[in-house]
Amino acid sequence: ELEGAIDKRGFVPLYYQIQQALLEKILSGELREGDLLSSEDELSKQYRVSRMTARQALQGLKDKGYAVSERGRGTFVLKPKLSKSILMLESFTEEIRRKGGKPSSKLLAQKVIPASQELVDQLKLEKQDQSLLHLRRLRLADDLPLAIEETHIPLWRFPGLDQIDFSSSSLYETLRDRYNVGFGWADETVEALSASADQSKLLTIPKRASLLCIYRTLMEQNGTPIEYAVSHYRGDRYRASLRVTLQD
Numbered sequence: 689e690l691e692g693a694i695d696k697r698g699f700v701p702l703y704y705q706i707q708q709a710l711l712e713k714i715l716s717g718e719l720r721e722g723d724l725l726s727s728e729d730e731l732s733k734q735y736r737v738s739r740m741t742a743r744q745a746l747q748g749l750k751d752k753g754y755a756v757s758e759r760g761r762g763t764f765v766l767k768p769k770l771s772k773s774i775l776m777l778e779s780f781t782e783e784i785r786r787k788g789g790k791p792s793s794k795l796l797a798q799k800v801i802p803a804s805q806e807l808v809d810q811l812k813l814e815k816q817d818q819s820l821l822h823l824r825r826l827r828l829a830d831d832l833p834l835a836i837e838e839t840h841i842p843l844w845r846f847p848g849l850d851q852i853d854f855s856s857s858s859l860y861e862t863l864r865d866r867y868n869v870g871f872g873w874a875d876e877t878v879e880a881l882s883a884s885a886d887q888s889k890l891l892t893i894p895k896r897a898s899l900l901c902i903y904r905t906l907m908e909q910n911g912t913p914i915e916y917a918v919s920h921y922r923g924d925r926y927r928a929s930l931r932v933t934l935q936d
C-alpha cells in the first residue's frame with residue numbers, strides 16, 4: 689500500500705525517508721502536537737525495514753526537536769517553537785519568511801499621537817518633533833496569532849508615514865524603500881510576562897499563559913533612534929537565542 693511506500697533501491701537512506709515522511713505529516717498538520725507516533729515495531733512492519741532503521745527515523749525527529757519519547761508511553765509529536773536569533777536585526781516579515789512561513793498582520797490601531805515622557809526619552813525627541821505614529825498589530829505566522837506588536841515611529845523623520853496602510857505593508861520595508869533608511873542597530877530588552885485577558889484573547893491562549901516580551905529601540909546608522917517597539921510573543925510558540933561574548 690502507498691502509506692508505507694519508500695524507495696529501497698535509491699541512494700536515500702531508508703531511515704531518512706521514513707523520518708521525512710513523518711516530518712511531512714507533522715508540518716502539514718496531519719499529525720498534531722501531542723499525537724502519538726507509530727512505535728519502532730509498527731514502523732518496521734509498516735515500511736518493512738529493520739527495527740534499527742525505524743529507531744533511527746524516530747531518533748532523527750527527536751534530534752530535530754519534532755518529537756519526544758516518554759518512558760513506557762511512546763514517542764509524541766512536538767511542534768518546535770519558532771526561534772529568534774537576537775543578534776539578527778530583522779523585521780517580523782523577514783523573520784517568518786526566512787523560516788519558511790507566511791507572515792501577516794491584523795491592524796488593531798494606527799494613529800498619530802503625542803509622545804509620552806517615556807517615548808520622548810526613548811526616542812530622544814526634541815520639543816518641536818513629538819508627534820508619533822502609533823501602530824498596534826496582531827502578527828500572524830501561517831495565519832496563527834504569534835505576537836502583538838506595538839510600535840512608535842517619529843513622524844518628523846518620516847513625514848507621510850501615517851498615510852500608509854499597515855494592515856498589508858511591512859514597516860521596515862516601507863522605511864527602507866520609501867525613506868531610504870539605513871538601519872544601524874537595535875537595543876533590546878527581553879522579559880517574561882503573563883498574558884492579560886485582552887492579550888490572551890487576541891493570541892488565542894489561556895489567560896495568564898506565558899508571554900515573551902521584547903522591547904526594541906531601533907537606530908539609524910548615525911545613531912538616531914527611529915523606532916520604539918514592544919512585542920508580546922506567545923511563550924509556547926516563540927523563543928529567543930543570543931550569543932554572549934567576552935568584552936574586548
Ligand code: GLP
Binds near residue numbers: 778839859860
Ligand atoms: C520586528 C520588530 C519590531 C518591528 C517589526 C516590523 O518584529 N521587533 O520592532 O516593528 O519587526 O515588522 P514588519 O516590517 O514586518 O512590519
